[in-house]
Amino acid sequence: MGVFVLLPLVLPLTAWPVARLAEQRLHPRTATRLLAAVAGVLAVCSTLCLGLLVIVGTAQLPGNPLPDGWSDPEVRAAVPYDELAGPAAIPALLAVLVSCASAARRHVRVRRRADGALAGLPARSAAVLRPAPAARAWPSAFTTAGLAVWGAAAGATVSALSSANSAVTLFTVLRAATPM
Template sequence: MGVFVFLPLVLPLTAWPIARLAEQRLHPRAATWLLTGVAGVLAVCSTLCLALLMVVGTAQLPGNPLPDGWSDPEVREAVPYDEVAGRAAIPALIAVLAACTRAAWRHRRVRRRAECALAGLPATPVAVLLDEIPYAYALPGRRDRIVVTTGMLAGLNGAERRALFAHERAHLARRHHRFLLTVQLAAWANPFLRPLRTAVTYTAERWADEDAATSIGSRRTVARAIGKSALVTRGAPIATLAGFAAAGPVPRRVAALLGPTPAGRIWPPVFTTVGLAAWGAAAGTTVSALSSANSAITLFFILQTATPM
């Protein structure tokens, strides 16, 4: 069983092909859920793997406060024992915890600053700011709101404004900020998961695009609104939570909206390329989670007997 504790550190290397297949072939809703789940589970498992390596690899080093029994032969058999790996796991684990804490704190700070900026405005679902700089974003919270500036509204016609509001309402209704925060933390926990963060940023936007197109009944109008908003916001120094038109995926989003509507089937059949990839990703994530849980549970019970009362 010992070698399987390293599995969560290896599986994230498959993130790139999984992300490419999912964002290209899966329905945006299914891709967002799948990639977020895979990223979250693998990040937790890889962090747990570092913790296990640290505990077992350093339990008998001089000055370590852990009981010597925590590195007995039975424990070493459950989790690979290596002092070098144990020493290396300490700064790695500290870096992971510090990076995730900093990312969560920055996310909270951005939300609080945005809420403070709207404190003096009427408590309406849509907050219009008198600002010539064009931008719009969805602000989740106790009272979900859509924030848009007069500069953005001036650059869109009536139908495109409806598309913009439908898109931002979709971000709020589907709680996309939770998906984005999860993959952001996962990417900080394990750099190999960064392709999943990039993919979920795109698929969440595509999910909101499709919901907006369904809401207003015109995919072409949503595509036009995305293109125009990207042009008018070019160079605008605004940090948003779930941007309406992020610069990177805009051409792909417009092309997707001008193409056929995604298939209504959310999960692909098993015996297809994308189906095998999706089910393989789910199975690999499950194996990683079971491996980490098995190692942790085994270690816990061994420590119960190894630690003197």
């Protein structure tokens, strides 16, 4: 597994250049949907990777509720720098959970304000929006916009596969370390 365990934690940084290209080259609605999908995939993969590191980190703490086999050298060998990455992942995952909770709370507040503002408008008022872009195939990879779209898709795929590989491998190691 090696360093590839940590890859999903770093790959979300690739979303910044993709967002710059997408905002300049794509229709705003298309760019928003693309970036939301890529961000969702990268967030799930990163959180899964962080959760696996938390399991390895808590298995090393004294008095942990996890099976003793999970702190064996074979399990720790699956994660590079496990003595640093495991305990550091615990506060990192807590920070992610707090950040998600505050974002959800903020979303609910904004949604309620928007619903209240829209409820006050007369029924005849309507927002004038541009028509949705025509549905078409993905842009060619030989254009800047196409390179951004295909790069985002490739990055999300690599992150998802890396996280899945890390999860399966660590699950297999943990299952082998747990006596039945």
